[in-house]
Amino acid sequence: KQEVTQIPAALSVPEGENLVLNCSFTDSAIYNLQWFRQDPGKGLTSLLLIQSSQREQTSGRLNASLDKSSGRSTLYIAASQPGDSATYLCAVLGGFKTIFGAGTRLFVKA
Amino acid sequence: GAGVSQSPRYKVAKRGQDVALRCDPISGHVSLFWYQQALGQGPEFLTYFQNEAQLDKSGLPSDRFFAERPEGSVSTLKIQRTQQEDSAVYLCASSPLAGVILNEQFFGPGTRLTVL
Numbered sequence: 001k002q003e004v005t006q007i008p009a010a011l012s013v014p015e016g017e018n019l020v021l022n023c024s025f026t027d028s029a030i031y032n033l034q035w036f037r038q039d040p041g042k043g044l045t046s047l048l049l050i051q052s053s054q055r056e057q058t059s060g061r062l063n064a065s066l067d068k069s070s071g072r073s074t075l076y077i078a079a080s081q082p083g084d085s086a087t088y089l090c091a092v093l094g095g096f097k098t099i100f101g102a103g104t105r106l107f108v109k110a
Numbered sequence: 111g112a113g114v115s116q117s118p119r120y121k122v123a124k125r126g127q128d129v130a131l132r133c134d135p136i137s138g139h140v141s142l143f144w145y146q147q148a149l150g151q152g153p154e155f156l157t158y159f160q161n162e163a164q165l166d167k168s169g170l171p172s173d174r175f176f177a178e179r180p181e182g183s184v185s186t187l188k189i190q191r192t193q194q195e196d197s198a199v200y201l202c203a204s205s206p207l208a209g210v211i212l213n214e215q216f217f218g219p220g221t222r223l224t225v226l
Contacts, residue, residue: 098155
């Protein structure tokens with residue numbers, strides 16, 4: 001059974017800091033991995049999608065990496081801003097079922 | 111363009127009532143997913159549709175939960191005889207492609223269900 005773990009559960013950083021969010025999964029037989037952000041009371045916004053054959057994806061200040069063999073993904077956020085404050089979720093897709101981690105709650109202080 | 115929409119946004123039900131939650135996916139999207147999200151947790155998969163076919167319903171927690179997508183677009187999640195443990199946010203997502211390889215999911219705002 002696939003399990004997805006995100007560390008840390010919560011993180012508070014000053015504005016401008018670079019930071020890394022971690023996601024680990026137990027079954028390496030995945031098709032893709034997707035990172036989302038969720039603002040309070042809102043749905044999920046897709047940030048990056050990494051196919052199983054890829055090692056990383058970049059969008060603006062965000063970079064996500066994938067190492068299937070070790071069951072790990074990281075989301076790197078450069079030069080963090082207060083607007084980045086949200087919960088970040090990673091999700092792995094194997095078959096039709098998508099398995100989410102519990103998320104990392106990020107607070108960026110101005 | 112229009113994203114995924116869900117209605118109602120909030121629903122309060124008395125224990126034992128039946129509820130129906132609606133999802134309007136992005137037009138033309140083949141795949142549709144339902145999730146249940148408890149407070150402070152990540153979403154949990156409920157079911158998956160490819161067009162009108164329900165290909166995976168392994169996440170539905172009990173036979174009180176039923177989902178349909180009869181014409182391959184709008185979907186309804188129905189919960190019969192609601193219980194307090196059904197209180198959660200129900201999220202719907204759609205994807206443009208069938209299958210799973212390149213399937214980026216786009217989420218609606220969710221329906222917050224509270225069972226009293």
